[in-house]
Amino acid sequence: MSSLFDVRKQLAFYGAYHSHPVNILIHIFGVPAILWSAFVLFTQLPPPAFLPPIKYVFNNYMVFEANAPALTAAFYIIYYFILDPVAASLYTPQMALMLLTATAYAQRPDGIRNAIIVHVSAWIAQFIGHGFAEGRAPALLDNVLGAFVLAPFFVHLELLFKIGYRPELQKQLKSDVGIEIARIRREKAEKRRSEKKSS
Numbered sequence: 796m797s798s799l800f801d802v803r804k805q806l807a808f809y810g811a812y813h814s815h816p817v818n819i820l821i822h823i824f825g826v827p828a829i830l831w832s833a834f835v836l837f838t839q840l841p842p843p844a845f846l847p848p849i850k851y852v853f854n855n856y857m858v859f860e861a862n863a864p865a866l867t868a869a870f871y872i873i874y875y876f877i878l879d880p881v882a883a884s885l886y887t888p889q890m891a892l893m894l895l896t897a898t899a900y901a902q903r904p905d906g907i908r909n910a911i912i913v914h915v916s917a918w919i920a921q922f923i924g925h926g927f928a929e930g931r932a933p934a935l936l937d938n939v940l941g942a943f944v945l946a947p948f949f950v951h952l953e954l955l956f957k958i959g960y961r962p963e964l965q966k967q968l969k970s971d972v973g974i975e976i977a978r979i980r981r982e983k984a985e986k987r988r989s990e991k992k993s994s
Contacts (some may be wrong), residue, residue: 802878806952807971809945811979812925812933814972819953821924826946827893828917834864834897835910857895858902868894875948882960886951
């Protein structure tokens with residue numbers, strides 16, 4: 796349970812599925828698109844009963860509502876603050892902007908249709924990245940919660956590392972990812988050998 800709040804362990808798991816530069820680049824664009832379009836689609840869910848009926852219109856492009864997307868965004872940010880407070884504080888404005896613009900976009904006549912197109916297209920790009928660049932199945936097939944929740948933060952940290960954020964953590968993660976990839980490959984090889992013996 797404690798590993799859920801260990802930034803190195805969580806990012807090593809996710810990084811083991813996203814080590815190829817092409818796949819990482821696809822995720823840098825695809826993951827925010829998936830999260831934003833999911834926010835748009837989640838506006839159609841009835842808001843949880845315990846949330847107050849709050850709505851604030853900043854302008855035509857940014858709207859806040861106490862709804863399922865807002866609750867989801869709050870959960871993500873809280874979890875990210877537990878993992879890495881500084882990186883989470885730098886990510887919070889981006890999360891807020893995605894939430895506000897998604898809520899406003901959902902009110903357009905074509906908003907839901909366009910969000911579905913964005914969502915499906917981004918997922919297709921993700922699977923292409925894994926299949927052709929990474930050469931393995933995406934993380935969601937092994938850890939659904941970890942893949943969905945960690946993906947935006949992983950992409951965010953990848954960009955922060957590019958500008959020199961926490962070089963020691965980046966070095967540790969590269970080592971951890973290498974160990975994790977070796978472990979996964981070893982397990983797959985053992986599974987193939989056992990399947991051959993049984994056949």
